[in-house]
Amino acid sequence: MVTLVKVTVHYGHPLTKITGKAREDVIVKKGSTVLFLLKNLATKYGDAFKDHVFSNYERNQVKEGTIISLNAKYISDETKKIKIEDNAFIGIFRAVGGG
Amino acid sequence: MKQLFGYAGKVLRVNLTNKKILRQPLREDIIDNYIGCVGYAARVLWEELKPGIDPLGPQNKLIFATGPLTGTLCPASGSHEICTKSPLTGAWAEAHSGGFFGPKLKFSGFDFVILEGRAEKPVYLWVHDGEAEIRDAKELWGKTVHETTDVVLEEIGDPEASVACIGPAGEKLVRFAAVMNDKDRAAARCGPGAVMGSKKIKAVVTNGIQGISIAQPEEFYEAVTEAEEALKKNMPNVHTIIPLGTIGLVNIYNSQGALPTKYGYTGYFENAEKFSGETLANTFLVKRRACFGCTMGCGRYSEVKSGPWATPPHEGPEYETAAMLGSLCLHDNLEAIIRANYLCNSYGLDTISTGNAIAFAMECYDKGLLTIADTGGLELRWGDSATIINLIENIAKREGVGDLLAEGVRRAAAKIGKGAEELALHVKGLEMPAHEPRGEAKSTALLYATSPRGACHMHPYWTGSWDFNQWTGGLLELGLPWPAPDRFAETGVGKGLAVKLLMFHGVIQDITGVCRFPALGKEDDCITPKRYARMLSALTGREINQFELMKISERVLNLEKCFNVREGLTRKDDTLPKKMKEPIATGPTKGQAVTNLDGMLDEYYEACGWNKKTSIPTREKLEELGLKDVADELAGMAKTPKI
Numbered sequence: 175m176v177t178l179v180k181v182t183v184h185y186g187h188p189l190t191k192i193t194g195k196a197r198e199d200v201i202v203k204k205g206s207t208v209l210f211l212l213k214n215l216a217t218k219y220g221d222a223f224k225d226h227v228f229s230n231y232e233r234n235q236v237k238e239g240t241i242i243s244l245n246a247k248y249i250s251d252e253t254k255k256i257k258i259e260d261n262a263f264i265g266i267f268r269a270v271g272g273g
Numbered sequence: 274m275k276q277l278f279g280y281a282g283k284v285l286r287v288n289l290t291n292k293k294i295l296r297q298p299l300r301e302d303i304i305d306n307y308i309g310c311v312g313y314a315a316r317v318l319w320e321e322l323k324p325g326i327d328p329l330g331p332q333n334k335l336i337f338a339t340g341p342l343t344g345t346l347c348p349a350s351g352s353h354e355i356c357t358k359s360p361l362t363g364a365w366a367e368a369h370s371g372g373f374f375g376p377k378l379k380f381s382g383f384d385f386v387i388l389e390g391r392a393e394k395p396v397y398l399w400v401h402d403g404e405a406e407i408r409d410a411k412e413l414w415g416k417t418v419h420e421t422t423d424v425v426l427e428e429i430g431d432p433e434a435s436v437a438c439i440g441p442a443g444e445k446l447v448r449f450a451a452v453m454n455d456k457d458r459a460a461a462r463c464g465p466g467a468v469m470g471s472k473k474i475k476a477v478v479t480n481g482i483q484g485i486s487i488a489q490p491e492e493f494y495e496a497v498t499e500a501e502e503a504l505k506k507n508m509p510n511v512h513t514i515i516p517l518g519t520i521g522l523v524n525i526y527n528s529q530g531a532l533p534t535k536y537g538y539t540g541y542f543e544n545a546e547k548f549s550g551e552t553l554a555n556t557f558l559v560k561r562r563a564c565f566g567c568t569m570g571c572g573r574y575s576e577v578k579s580g581p582w583a584t585p586p587h588e589g590p591e592y593e594t595a596a597m598l599g600s601l602c603l604h605d606n607l608e609a610i611i612r613a614n615y616l617c618n619s620y621g622l623d624t625i626s627t628g629n630a631i632a633f634a635m636e637c638y639d640k641g642l643l644t645i646a647d648t649g650g651l652e653l654r655w656g657d658s659a660t661i662i663n664l665i666e667n668i669a670k671r672e673g674v675g676d677l678l679a680e681g682v683r684r685a686a687a688k689i690g691k692g693a694e695e696l697a698l699h700v701k702g703l704e705m706p707a708h709e710p711r712g713e714a715k716s717t718a719l720l721y722a723t724s725p726r727g728a729c730h731m732h733p734y735w736t737g738s739w740d741f742n743q744w745t746g747g748l749l750e751l752g753l754p755w756p757a758p759d760r761f762a763e764t765g766v767g768k769g770l771a772v773k774l775l776m777f778h779g780v781i782q783d784i785t786g787v788c789r790f791p792a793l794g795k796e797d798d799c800i801t802p803k804r805y806a807r808m809l810s811a812l813t814g815r816e817i818n819q820f821e822l823m824k825i826s827e828r829v830l831n832l833e834k835c836f837n838v839r840e841g842l843t844r845k846d847d848t849l850p851k852k853m854k855e856p857i858a859t860g861p862t863k864g865q866a867v868t869n870l871d872g873m874l875d876e877y878y879e880a881c882g883w884n885k886k887t888s889i890p891t892r893e894k895l896e897e898l899g900l901k902d903v904a905d906e907l908a909g910m911a912k913t914p915k916i
Contacts, residue, residue, distance in 0.1 A: 269742035
């Protein structure tokens with residue numbers, strides 16, 4: 175039996191513009207990696223998303239400066255091995271400062 | 274006196290009690306050792322203020338300060354600072370603002386304006402072309418910031434002048450009243466507006482055409498160009514700050530569980546998108562705004578044309594304002610946030626402290642510590658726009674429960690009692706801003722605990738740029754631990770040393786008189802200490818490198834610390850609200866808490882060369898920094914623990 179899990183994905187600008195939303199809930203198979211999720215999202219939102227997140231899509235390399243977080247822990251270099259748990263929060267954003 | 278390149282060269286000293294106006298030359302000994310702006314002001318206030326004075330009494334002084342880079346081609350040079358003893362904290366106060374006032378003050382022929390004494394009747398000061406005159410402000414008293422600005426500009430007949438003024442909140446001595454300039458720019462933190470109100474000075478108005486002499490024009494231009502080229506590569510600016518303004522941080526901070534929500538309950542708000550930068554850009558944004566000499570243009574200009582929260586065009590809201598008057602109050606109505614921002618600007622209120630005080634009142638009401646009898650019939654409901662708007666009015670006018678909140682949350686909590694002290698979010702009496710330290714980074718927690726002016730994310734520098742953003746700020750050659758550790762780690766990973774170095778970097782902007790934002794970034798895409806040193810050297814003709822500049826920053830930060838020590842503050846005041854030691858309740862950072870502040874403090878004091886037990890700089894450290902006289906004075910004070 176396939177078990178599904180829900181993950182909440184948050185986007186930072188300009189991904190908010192590319193996706194048309196700041197947040198969405200996504201259902202994936204339990205045991206899916208973060209990389210699998212990112213590639214699914216790239217398929218869904220097209221080249222603009224792909225270019226923003228990946229420096230080399232085929233080689234699964236996340237672009238320098240793009241931060242991927244899982245429950246607020248930065249995992250940009252580990253997306254291939256980290257699996258998504260139910261009710262996780264994924265963040266995809268570029269560092270920004272100020273206040 | 275030799276020519277001082279980069280400076281206007283004069284200090285304007287105005288005694289409001291006897292109406293004496295003095296034009297004094299800059300003190301070269303202070304310039305040599307403290308550069309200018311906050312550094313100069315810190316030395317003057319150290320020498321001229323007696324410890325223990327009432328910040329709202331005539332003995333206090335208030336200094337409008339600029340630095341050598343203010344008003345030059347240096348990127349984002351439209352800054353000034355206001356330094357005084359804070360009526361909110363009783364400690365060192367510096368409040369930074371952008372806009373045009375700082376450059377125009379220098380163009381008027383003065384680097385500093387020192388206000389002393391107390392006027393018998395309301396006055397304003399008109400500073401122009403090397404002259405200054407005290408004018409009657411009877412007709413201005415009671416007017417809002419926007420009204421005052423319009424009336425004064427018409428009265429002096431110079432629409433290009435810059436007005437820094439207080440609104441009704443400053444007149445009513447609200448302890449977190451701001452000094453607003455150019456209508457919507459705020460020098461707000463620590464309550465300088467209340468100090469102006471106590472002195473019965475409504476405004477300082479300035480303009481002039483005096484230029485700024487440059488020692489090595491070609492070298493300066495090259496150094497500026499290098500800085501500009503670096504900023505062009507700054508992707509955070511390109512991707513977020515330029516298109517969205519600082520309010521563009523709302524969605525990002527929420528995604529990271531660092532958006533302060535429901536007054537310390539959590540760092541995550543389901544409805545954050547409703548008042549985000551993206552939503553503002555698609556609804557009420559009129560245009561972008563930039564300060565003098567800025568290529569970033571982080572300012573927003575917004576308007577709500579109709580409806581219950583209709584608001585005329587004005588500048589804002591910033592991220593801090595949106596979060597403090599939004600998620601912190603569990604509030605998501607962007608139109609009402611814009612209205613609230615406008616009211617704060619009009620009345621001259623710090624939006625950070627105001628939002629904090631309102632959310633504090635909501636929690637007290639929720640927990641039964643404040644009742645409807647205390648509020649004069651006003652229900653203080655979480656997330657209710659009308660409650661927020663009403664409380665802003667009440668605070669600014671010191672009416673009803675607003676009179677209590679106008680004292681700041683520390684004093685208000687003490688008066689309420691019944692455990693309210695444990696709810697209030699402040700450090701040293703300064704209300705905590707909108708970077709939830711448990712969710713953002715533990716360096717931020719350490720910064721909040723140790724910043725000389727109290728809980729602040731930007732003074733002297735946003736340390737989260739290192740462990741939250743993974744930026745260096747150009748500090749690698751100066752010893753910044755790298756790579757930055759996990760943002761939630763506390764001790765044993767170099768956070769004490771890093772916070773110290775990042776603070777020194779921030780003081781560079783404070784003493785040269787420029788905006789902090791261009792200093793946030795990586796080695797190749799921000800203005801590093803080395804780039805500041807290059808510009809400063811060419812401007813002033815005094816060769817200085819990044820190491821020497823950081824040493825001067827260290828001297829200034831130590832002097833600010835000693836100002837607080839002299840006022841009786843010690844390690845016990847370098848603390849965090851109780852809630853910061855409790856876990857965040859929901860969202861991506863659920864469970865995060867500050868668990869070992871004492872350990873982080875030990876590491877910070879050790880890095881600074883301060884006594885770990887008392888937090889006081891050691892005599893050895895002060896003498897190394899050329900502050901022997903400061904060490905002697907502290908040692909001679911009966912109240913002060915031995916240094």
